[in-house]
Amino acid sequence: MKNIIGLIILILGGLSAISPEAAWNLEIGWKVRDAKPSDAYLLYIRITGIIACVIGLILIFSW
Numbered sequence: 001m002k003n004i005i006g007l008i009i010l011i012l013g014g015l016s017a018i019s020p021e022a023a024w025n026l027e028i029g030w031k032v033r034d035a036k037p038s039d040a041y042l043l044y045i046r047i048t049g050i051i052a053c054v055i056g057l058i059l060i061f062s063w
Contacts (some may be wrong), residue, residue, distance in 0.1 A: 006059025009052050016049025023049065 016023040020042040029035065037045075 002059050006056045010056030013049045013052025016045050020045035
């Protein structure tokens with residue numbers, strides 16, 4: 001079960017790390033019109049995505 005959860009976290013974290021704009025659109029962008037995320041918020045999303053990837057890998061490969 002933890003492997004499945006780890007895989008889900010890894011996929012969502014990878015999306016956030018690779019394309020923070022897409023992650024922002026999925027989370028907030030659909031609620032507002034003609035809004036753009038700030039560079040600081042995009043950096044925050046990218047960093048949390050990398051952290052989520054690490055946590056996902058730990059869950060997948062831990063005993």
